[in-house]
Amino acid sequence: MIEIKDLHKSYKMGSNSLHVLKGINFSVEDGELVAIMGSSGSGKSTLLNILGMLDEADEGEYTLDNVPIKNLSETKAAQYRNKFLGFVFQSFNLINYKSAMENVALPLYYQRVARKERTEKALQYLERVGLREWATHLPSELSGGQKQRVAIARAMAAEPKVLLADEPTGALDSTTSYEVMDLIQKINDEGNTILVVTHEEDIAHMCKRIVHLKDGVIVEDKKVKQVRAAEYVQ
Amino acid sequence: MKQLFDGNTWQEIFQSIRKNKLRTFLTMIGVFVGIYIYIGLSGASKGLDNGFERQFETIAKNSLFAWGQRTSIPYAGFKTGRQIQLKLGDVEVLYNRVPEIETIAPRNVKGIFGSNPGIITRGLKSGNYAVYGDFPDFADIATKKIYDGGRFINDEDIEQARKVCVIGERTQKELFEEDEDPIGGYIRIDNIYFQVVGVHKFTPGGGFESDSDIYIPFATFKKLYNTGDNVSWLTIAAYDDADVVKVEEDIKATLRSIHNVSPKDERAFGSFNLGEIFNKIMGFSSGMTFLSLIVGIACILAGVIGIGNILLISVKERTKELGVRRALGATPSEVRNQIIIEALTLTLLAGIIGIIFGALTLKIIDALTKGGDFPYANPTVPIPYVIGSLLLMVVLGVLIGLIPAQRAVSIRPIDALREE
Numbered sequence: 001m002i003e004i005k006d007l008h009k010s011y012k013m014g015s016n017s018l019h020v021l022k023g024i025n026f027s028v029e030d031g032e033l034v035a036i037m038g039s040s041g042s043g044k045s046t047l048l049n050i051l052g053m054l055d056e057a058d059e060g061e062y063t064l065d066n067v068p069i070k071n072l073s074e075t076k077a078a079q080y081r082n083k084f085l086g087f088v089f090q091s092f093n094l095i096n097y098k099s100a101m102e103n104v105a106l107p108l109y110y111q112r113v114a115r116k117e118r119t120e121k122a123l124q125y126l127e128r129v130g131l132r133e134w135a136t137h138l139p140s141e142l143s144g145g146q147k148q149r150v151a152i153a154r155a156m157a158a159e160p161k162v163l164l165a166d167e168p169t170g171a172l173d174s175t176t177s178y179e180v181m182d183l184i185q186k187i188n189d190e191g192n193t194i195l196v197v198t199h200e201e202d203i204a205h206m207c208k209r210i211v212h213l214k215d216g217v218i219v220e221d222k223k224v225k226q227v228r229a230a231e232y233v234q
Numbered sequence: 235m236k237q238l239f240d241g242n243t244w245q246e247i248f249q250s251i252r253k254n255k256l257r258t259f260l261t262m263i264g265v266f267v268g269i270y271i272y273i274g275l276s277g278a279s280k281g282l283d284n285g286f287e288r289q290f291e292t293i294a295k296n297s298l299f300a301w302g303q304r305t306s307i308p309y310a311g312f313k314t315g316r317q318i319q320l321k322l323g324d325v326e327v328l329y330n331r332v333p334e335i336e337t338i339a340p341r342n343v344k345g346i347f348g349s350n351p352g353i354i355t356r357g358l359k360s361g362n363y364a365v366y367g368d369f370p371d372f373a374d375i376a377t378k379k380i381y382d383g384g385r386f387i388n389d390e391d392i393e394q395a396r397k398v399c400v401i402g403e404r405t406q407k408e409l410f411e412e413d414e415d416p417i418g419g420y421i422r423i424d425n426i427y428f429q430v431v432g433v434h435k436f437t438p439g440g441g442f443e444s445d446s447d448i449y450i451p452f453a454t455f456k457k458l459y460n461t462g463d464n465v466s467w468l469t470i471a472a473y474d475d476a477d478v479v480k481v482e483e484d485i486k487a488t489l490r491s492i493h494n495v496s497p498k499d500e501r502a503f504g505s506f507n508l509g510e511i512f513n514k515i516m517g518f519s520s521g522m523t524f525l526s527l528i529v530g531i532a533c534i535l536a537g538v539i540g541i542g543n544i545l546l547i548s549v550k551e552r553t554k555e556l557g558v559r560r561a562l563g564a565t566p567s568e569v570r571n572q573i574i575i576e577a578l579t580l581t582l583l584a585g586i587i588g589i590i591f592g593a594l595t596l597k598i599i600d601a602l603t604k605g606g607d608f609p610y611a612n613p614t615v616p617i618p619y620v621i622g623s624l625l626l627m628v629v630l631g632v633l634i635g636l637i638p639a640q641r642a643v644s645i646r647p648i649d650a651l652r653e654e
Binding site for chain 1: 241242245246249250253254554555557558559560561562563564565566567568643646647648651
């Protein structure tokens with residue numbers, strides 16, 4: 001699904017440049033649930049941004065679903081993002097004047113799906129995250145966990161190849177974190193490929209594979225026995 | 235372009251407009267006020283325009299009056315201070331020498347300028363009214379509205395020096411009973427019987443005329459008051475395309491040569507150039523129209539710039555939202571178009587509301603000034619002006635929308651989404 005070879009990225013900070021990714025090689029198979037771990041500054045967010053086509057690597061190859069991702073125009077990148085990727089952010093990033101349902105329907109809008117079908121699909125995905133009855137509520141009327149579930153529903157609505165979650169539990173307490181992870185695990189169980197960036201050990205262990213990043217290189221890449229979040233959720 | 239005709243786009247736009255009420259309100263108020271002022275001003279100036287037109291509708295717009303006065307320069311053996319008397323024969327000479335003249339109507343009068351008015355009697359009723367000796371041509375220069383059933387003086391009346399007269403509304407009221415038809419009736423003017431052939435409707439238009447004036451044929455006046463070929467003054471209408479100031483000069487020059495007056499004598503003939511005054515007023519009023527156009531456009535411009543300004547701030551405020559949209563698959567052109575269409579929609583919406591309110595205001599002003607002496611009538615804004623202003627708003631709205639739209643596109647999604 002994802003193929004990365006010798007990926008380099010550096011940022012210019014005034015006169016000196018900061019080498020963030022120093023040759024990353026890794027691949028993700030279909031249906032995997034991968035945790036990318038590392039302390040702050042290890043380059044994990046940069047890696048995720050490059051994977052999410054929000055940023056471009058200086059060097060190296062990136063193939064997503066057999067499509068080489070290289071020198072994309074903004075328009076092309078937007079289309080690929082829409083088609084291939086679903087994003088879940090730490091701070092949810094819901095549009096505050098749109099109801100939960102409209103938020104979920106937004107990626108479908110950019111796919112030019114008709115309004116009726118959009119609504120139907122959005123409600124269906126809200127149902128899956130257990131928030132069907134909250135469809136008409138604004139984000140400000142939802143709790144943090146609910147917001148993140150709406151965000152996950154939104155990411156899933158476009159039926160992406162890969163779900164990219166950047167610290168999805170970073171702004172949540174542990175109970176809600178487990179609820180969200182439970183949801184992510186269930187989505188993964190259905191065969192979806194998911195990448196989770198986190199710095200929390202327990203969250204990482206709820207994935208099937210942990211990739212450790214340190215100072216821009218992968219120091220560890222291991223399969224783990226998945227801890228089911230459901231065990232912590234009543 | 236495709237985006238413009240997509241219902242989904244409009245849903246997005248209207249949602250964004252509806253959900254940001256304060257922003258929408260603040261944005262629109264600038265353009266609203268701009269177009270409101272534009273409509274109000276140009277309507278008002280048009281109303282003033284119409285008002286002046288109405289004031290002058292009873293008289294030819296390029297007419298002037300000329301009369302004899304005393305000379306101020308000795309000439310050709312005549313001493314200074316000689317009273318000049320216009321003669322009927324002057325008319326022919328003027329026609330020949332000043333080709334711009336369309337019509338000349340010589341008039342004689344008794345009852346104004348210090349002469350005694352005629353004593354008019356009918357049975358036991360009597361009154362003093364000004365009596366004019368007129369040619370039919372006079373009706374071509376100053377429109378006299380004659381009530382149904384009557385007529386103005388005609389050529390036959392002149393030829394035969396008929397004793398007929400046209401009386402004023404007030405004269406009718408004072409000499410005839412209310413249910414009496416004055417047409418065909420007889421009145422005595424200075425003891426001579428005259429048959430009434432018409433009643434003229436008085437229209438206020440300034441000058442010395444009133445609703446009691448009596449018009450009789452020039453030839454009859456001549457016999458009645460023994461005025462010979464004397465003429466009190468000439469009422470002259472020039473052709474529409476003539477320069478009235480030049481015509482006035484030519485007429486005076488001609489009169490000077492007829493009456494042996496020094497070509498340099500400015501005081502021998504008096505004149506009143508209605509056309510010149512009319513042109514001045516019209517110039518003032520078209521100046522007003524121009525001014526209102528400039529002010530209105532400036533107001534619209536200011537309003538539209540306000541929209542751009544607020545949208546620019548709102549784009550900054552919505553950085554994160556736009557970043558999310560980009561991450562979810564909005565292309566740069568979709569984001570750009572959304573902002574432009576938002577700007578355009580706000581501009582047009584505000585503009586249309588402004589036009590409606592402007593029109594209502596004009597209607598109210600019209601209702602308040604109706605029937606008054608104030609020269610103000612039927613304030614309207616020509617449709618091309620309204621459409622023009624709408625087009626201007628569309629163009630400006632799009633142009634001004636480009637600035638925030640470009641800003642929105644230049645935000646990279648990764649920067650927009652960066653935490654904190």
